[in-house]
Each structure stands twice: as C-alpha cells, then as structure tokens.
Amino acid sequence: MVVKRRLNCGFDFSGVPKAPRSTRRKVSSERDDVDSQLTAFDLLASLAGKLLEESESSSTSTYGDSQEDHLVVKIKQEHELVYNDKPCKSELSHQGNLSSKSPSDNTSETCLQVSSVENDCVLEQTPVSDCKIALGLKQPLVGCGNKKEDCAVHVEQGEATNGLMIPDTISLKDSSHESVHMPPGKDGGVLNGSLGGYMNHSKLVCSDDDDENYCKFYKFSDKCNKSYRPMTRVGHRRIKKSKYGRAFPRSKCFEDTRTDGCIKALYRKRKLCYGYNYNPWKHETVHRKRRLSDKGLVVTSDGGLSSESVTNSPQKGESVKLSIKSFRIPELFIEVPETATVGSLKRTVMEAVTALLGDGIRIGVLVQGKKVRDDTNTLSQTGLSCRENLDNLGFTLEPGSSENPVLSLPTDSTNLSERSSASPELNSRIPLSLLHADHMINSGTCVESKQELVPYQSDITADEQQQPSPDSRAIVPVPPLEPDALAVVPLNEKPKRTELSQRRTRRPFSVSEVEALVHAVEELGTGRWRDVKLRSFDDASHRTYVDLKDKWKTLVHTASISPQQRRGQPVPQELLDRVLAAHRYWSQHQVKQNGKHQAAAMMVVESGAFM
DNA sequence: TTTAGGG
DNA sequence: CCCTAAA
Structure with missing residues (x-):
C-alpha cells in the first residue's frame, strides 16, 4: 500500500524560482499524515473487498466505551447508502423505537444516533456553487427526555436536493442477514429501528462503471491533503488543489472533487443504478466488483456477492470481509440551550455534520475499540483476518483538523439575553456560548446540570495529549x-452557502x-x-x-x-x-x-x- | 509553496 | 481572513 507522495500537488512549480530554504530542515514533525491517510483509505477500500455476513461490529459497543466520562451530544452517524426504490424517509419515519434502544451501549454518554439513508444522488449536474452538503433532518427527535441517553436523532439526507452527502457509512455489503449491526444485547435498537427496514435491501456504493473511478474514491491525494480532504485523480489528470494549507475545503474543493469523479464515482444517480442493476422486485442488488488498482483486491458492494468475486480475491493471503455499517464521528458536539427547539437542534446537528464534512475527514480504524495508529501493519498483523472476529473492527470519521468542532446554538432571543448581553450582531452569527467556552469546558457541573452541554474530549485529543x-x-x-x-462553527439561521467563495x-x-x-x-x-x-x-x-x-x-x-x-x-x-x-x-x-x-x-x- | 504585506 | 507579488 505504498502510495507515492506528490509534493507539488499538481501545481507546477518548475518555472517558479525557489527561494533559498537553506534554513529549512525537514522537520520530523512532518509526519506521514499523507501516507497514513492514504493507507487508511486503502485499508478501508481493501477491507471492503468482500462481503461479510456477520461483521456486525456494533459501532456503539465498539466505540462507546472509552469516552464515557465525556459529554455532550455525540453524534453517531449511520448513513447507509441505499439504493432503494422505496421512499426512505417514510420508512424511517416509522421507526419509532429509536430512543429506547440506542442507549444500550452508550449508557453513559449522550448519543445522538444519526442515521441517514441515501437514496438518491444527483451530483453530476449540480452546479458547484450549489453543491451543498445537505443533510436534512427529517426525523423527529425521539425520546429526548431528561436522560440524555435517550436522545436519538435521525439524520437523513435531504431529499433529492443536490445534496452532496459524504457517507459516513459505506455499507459495502448486503445486509440481508439480520445479524447485521445490532447493538449487542438488543433485539433492535437504533440500528434495527433505523435500518431494519432496509435489511433486506442491498446497500451499496454504487460505483462508477469505470473501475478506476471507483477505487479512486478511496484514495486521498497526498500532501495537499493535510486536511485530509478526499481527493482523487482521474486518469492522469491531477486535481487542482486548493490553497495549500487551507483547512476548509471550499466550494472550490468540492468542485475539484466532484468534477474529477471522486464523489461522482460514489454517488450515482439511482436511475443509472436501477437501470442496469437494480431489481426492486427481487431485491436484487447491484453487483460491483472493483479492482483496487494493482492491488488485486476486490471491492464488492453488496450482498449479491458472487463466488466470482471471492475467487478474484488476492492471490496471497485471505481477504477480509467486512461491512462498514457506520462510521462514528466522535468529534461532533452539540450544545443547545434547554429552550432550544427541536427544529433548531436539527439545524445545529446539520451544521455540525456539515462542518465536519466540510473540514475534510479522515478515517480512523479501531480494533477492539482501540484506535489503530500504525498504518503500516497489515491487517493480519493487526489481528484482522477473515477468520478473526471482525466484530471488533470499527471505523471512525475524524475531522481533518485536530480540533473538536463545537456547535452552539443560539435559539431564541430569550435564551440569548439570558446568557449574555452580546451584541445583536454577535448573536446572529456567533453562538453565545462561544464567549463562555472556557467556562463551560471547565465547569462540568455547571453544564451538567443543564443536561445538554457536557464537555467532551475525544479519544483523539486524549491521544494527542499523551x-x-x-x-x-x-x-x-x-x-x-x-x-x-x-x-x-457559527450557525447561521440562514446559511449563505450559495456563494461560490465562502469566507473561512x-x-x-x-x-x-x-x-x-x-x-x-x-x-x-x-x-x-x-x-x-x-x-x-x-x-x-x-x-x-x-x-x-x-x-x-x-x-x-x-x-x-x-x-x-x-x-x-x-x-x-x-x-x-x-x-x-x-x-x-x-x-x-x-x-x-x-x-x-x-x-x-x-x-x-x-x-x-x-x- | 512559502514569505511578506497590504486589504 | 483574504489576496498577491515575489522569491
């Protein structure tokens, strides 16, 4: 999984005179982020090589342990890429038992279970400027009582909008087996509730017909990807990289991604899929096998795994089958005043998700609930093989940056005035709590009593501090x-995302x-x-x-x-x-x-x- | 890409 | 923070 590093990111500096950099040393701190990220994705892609029937590594149980002491509303997203002929939303809306089950594995942490179903994507024709990350919150907040554990929120992709939704869950397997992803000890739970209706549907990443494109989705570009923005190269063309070091992929970035087929490779029009592969009647699924470049790995996107797919597996060693039920996003934290409306909460969640995605993401791999940091180890060395129990395998979506986006939601004037006398301008743009961020972080009790806001420190942070x-x-x-x-991340009541060039x-x-x-x-x-x-x-x-x-x-x-x-x-x-x-x-x-x-x-x- | 400065 | 010239 060696990936070449390209230092110039496609930008030709050959004609640009280099300033003397004699004093510049190759700092060791110039970590292998790039390779790490690359391999991370490669790993992901590789792992996805086949279908695993019982890799129900419940993300909740897998990850829900190390962060119990922490706070807030953790959003766990479970986006399923589902090419379904049924209106996903309606189905989801019938899942009423989210709250009662979700806490099963996260008893000590607030967990907003976010599930989404992607059932349509029309990206190719989306003007860049409108290429929004639209995660529409359609699901009512359920069971959000006094116990934060009982909070569950559904996040779905907004309807047929031009929603560019980066899946935090890429289900590459057929979930026809009910064993899939149930919180341990529960017969349903959030997962069941939210996804059960789809269990019989194949969930897949509808890949591009071009093998190349498909694989590329899993690749990060190199150095220019300090922010871990997934980028791809199509053909021999290189993606024009955004301003170096810019943390936020702007619309420009999405443009790059989009036009180069990165996202496009993943999100295809349903029509296209249906047209050629989907048989709603039989609930058949699209079979897609994709070679990972010269790795010889096969990525099959659904349960219709054909024996052929298996036999196409790598020459040496066993392949690992797994499904990625969901990615966990441990860095999203939501703060909302008690007086916040559900609607505002939804918007806040959406903003948080959007912010995360917009900031570029990277993949984390967890085994036994522990983050695997060494990207150089093989899967087997890491303890992952087709024979091993993959229940322990988990993935996380990590923000490209090391920070933990904190979202605050100024809801109504009442609440605002009650918490601060900040200027109207500030209120309208920057969450009030921003002014008290330190305080809130340091006074867990103060926050705790309020039930919503609990400082959270992700394991990532913890690691870094070590x-x-x-x-x-x-x-x-x-x-x-x-x-x-x-x-x-400022929450604007009316996000002005339409501008081509948005200020960071x-x-x-x-x-x-x-x-x-x-x-x-x-x-x-x-x-x-x-x-x-x-x-x-x-x-x-x-x-x-x-x-x-x-x-x-x-x-x-x-x-x-x-x-x-x-x-x-x-x-x-x-x-x-x-x-x-x-x-x-x-x-x-x-x-x-x-x-x-x-x-x-x-x-x-x-x-x-x-x- | 990086530095240096103005906007 | 953005934009750019210059290195």
Whole structure:
C-alpha cells in the first residue's frame, strides 16, 4: 500500500524560482499524515473487498466505551447508502423505537444516533456553487427526555436536493442477514429501528462503471491533503488543489472533487443504478466488483456477492470481509440551550455534520475499540483476518483538523439575553456560548446540570495529549493544544452557502494556541511560519502558516496598544509581553537568519525576556 | 509553496 | 481572513 507522495500537488512549480530554504530542515514533525491517510483509505477500500455476513461490529459497543466520562451530544452517524426504490424517509419515519434502544451501549454518554439513508444522488449536474452538503433532518427527535441517553436523532439526507452527502457509512455489503449491526444485547435498537427496514435491501456504493473511478474514491491525494480532504485523480489528470494549507475545503474543493469523479464515482444517480442493476422486485442488488488498482483486491458492494468475486480475491493471503455499517464521528458536539427547539437542534446537528464534512475527514480504524495508529501493519498483523472476529473492527470519521468542532446554538432571543448581553450582531452569527467556552469546558457541573452541554474530549485529543511534542524545547512548558474550545462553527439561521467563495469560518485563537504560537516564534523567529506551523500547529489543519503569521501580526499589534483598546478574548499580558520581546528580538536579528535555535538560545540570554 | 504585506 | 507579488 505504498502510495507515492506528490509534493507539488499538481501545481507546477518548475518555472517558479525557489527561494533559498537553506534554513529549512525537514522537520520530523512532518509526519506521514499523507501516507497514513492514504493507507487508511486503502485499508478501508481493501477491507471492503468482500462481503461479510456477520461483521456486525456494533459501532456503539465498539466505540462507546472509552469516552464515557465525556459529554455532550455525540453524534453517531449511520448513513447507509441505499439504493432503494422505496421512499426512505417514510420508512424511517416509522421507526419509532429509536430512543429506547440506542442507549444500550452508550449508557453513559449522550448519543445522538444519526442515521441517514441515501437514496438518491444527483451530483453530476449540480452546479458547484450549489453543491451543498445537505443533510436534512427529517426525523423527529425521539425520546429526548431528561436522560440524555435517550436522545436519538435521525439524520437523513435531504431529499433529492443536490445534496452532496459524504457517507459516513459505506455499507459495502448486503445486509440481508439480520445479524447485521445490532447493538449487542438488543433485539433492535437504533440500528434495527433505523435500518431494519432496509435489511433486506442491498446497500451499496454504487460505483462508477469505470473501475478506476471507483477505487479512486478511496484514495486521498497526498500532501495537499493535510486536511485530509478526499481527493482523487482521474486518469492522469491531477486535481487542482486548493490553497495549500487551507483547512476548509471550499466550494472550490468540492468542485475539484466532484468534477474529477471522486464523489461522482460514489454517488450515482439511482436511475443509472436501477437501470442496469437494480431489481426492486427481487431485491436484487447491484453487483460491483472493483479492482483496487494493482492491488488485486476486490471491492464488492453488496450482498449479491458472487463466488466470482471471492475467487478474484488476492492471490496471497485471505481477504477480509467486512461491512462498514457506520462510521462514528466522535468529534461532533452539540450544545443547545434547554429552550432550544427541536427544529433548531436539527439545524445545529446539520451544521455540525456539515462542518465536519466540510473540514475534510479522515478515517480512523479501531480494533477492539482501540484506535489503530500504525498504518503500516497489515491487517493480519493487526489481528484482522477473515477468520478473526471482525466484530471488533470499527471505523471512525475524524475531522481533518485536530480540533473538536463545537456547535452552539443560539435559539431564541430569550435564551440569548439570558446568557449574555452580546451584541445583536454577535448573536446572529456567533453562538453565545462561544464567549463562555472556557467556562463551560471547565465547569462540568455547571453544564451538567443543564443536561445538554457536557464537555467532551475525544479519544483523539486524549491521544494527542499523551504525545507531547518530543522536540519541544519549551522554556516554558507549552501545554498541548487543547481542543480548541473556541472553535465554533457559527450557525447561521440562514446559511449563505450559495456563494461560490465562502469566507473561512473564523476561528479565534485560543489562549493555548497563542501560547504555542508565541513559544514557537520565540524559538524560530518571525520569518519561518512554515516551521512554526509544522512545529506547533501541525495537527491543526485549520491553521495555516499564513494564519499563524497573521495572528502574530495581530498579536504584535495587540501588545502594542493599550489594554483598553484591545478586544476579543483577552490574551494574558504575560504572553503579550513575550510577543513584544520576541518581536523586538527577531526584528533585530533578521539578518542572521541562520542562527536558528542558537539565536533563540542567545536571545534568551541576551534579553532575558523570554523567561 | 512559502514569505511578506497590504486589504 | 483574504489576496498577491515575489522569491
């Protein structure tokens, strides 16, 4: 599964003179994200090679254990790609027992079970600008009583809209076997309830007729994919990459994706599928076998697995059959005031999902509930084989960035005024809670009592915190970037998504980020933003080096003005002092750029300002 | 792509 | 944050 890395992302810089980068070293922190992601997807694709009849690794049980102490509304999405001739929505709407079952495996965490059924996709003709990620919430909130455990929400794809829905669940198997994905110990539960009606339907990824395209869907492009945006290459054409480092795939990105067949390969018009493969009467399913390039792996998309498919499996070793019932999205957190309406909650959920998808996603693999980080191991080494119990296998959708999107929902004026006296403008754009993000995070009780908002720390974050930067030479310990509590995706009552070029969501730097930035600049200077990025913000895909540079600029400015003139979340004076000191220092030492760390060290000695 | 600055 | 010239 070696994937070539392409560093220029298709952009030809051959004619562009390279600026001397003598001082730039290949920082070890330039992790193998790319390969990791690639292999992750390759893995996914590979695993999907065949159908597994009993891989009902209940995602809930698989993942629901490690995060019990945490909070909020976790959204678990279970999108099933179903090519069904029945109106999915109506069926879903009859699933009334969601709430009673869903908590079975998540007794200690709030879980919004989100299921969606994709039954139609018309992407090819969708104007880029309208290529929205539309996840329409059609399902009523069920059983959301005092117990948050009883919260269940259904998310379906909006009807025939141009909804570009990235499936967090790619069911590649035929689910004709009822054993599929039932929460353990339950005879139905959410899964049953929400999907049971489809059990007899084949769920598949309707692939493009072109084998190439199909496979490509599973590939991430390389370096330009710091944000883990799934991109593909079609033929020999390379996708034009969006601005490097830009965390948010913008419409542009979708355009790229779309036009290059990435999504298109996955979402086909139902008509097309039906026309050639689907037999509603027999409930037959489309059989699609796809070779994974030269891997020889076969991806079969449904239960109509033919023996042929099996025999086409790789020469050496056994193939692994599995179905991916659902992807778990552990990073979505919803905060809504008690007075929020169900409708607003739905919108919030939609925003959260949209934000996640828009931020680029990557796949996480869980075995035994534990995240598998080593992408180089083979499946068998990881303990996955056709003979092994794949119940332990799970997948997660992770945001491209390391942050945890937190959604707050300003619902009505009453509630707003009750929580803050923020300006109307702010209210209309930025969730109020943003102003109290720190507070809420730190005061679980306060939140807890309110039942909705419970700080959540994903396992991802936990992992990261366990791995402090080894090369950190912080004079002052730099705390690992905490989940950006302030990163809130504004919820607009009327999302203006129609604009071709949407401005990136504003993400105020948290104090910890500022701290990290300051520290990095103290050591690296003000002219090496790329290194700063790599060093301290490599995991924050939404922070580009330009962002860091800009932030530094504003920091310097902020530090230069009187405290009274400052606005926004206050930055500790101590940090501002360091900003000024570092700025002063590096302004004088621009010349000897090569000083690198030496300079930093000297700087401390000379000025004594950075202690 | 990265840096540097203006908008 | 965006946009761009220049490197």
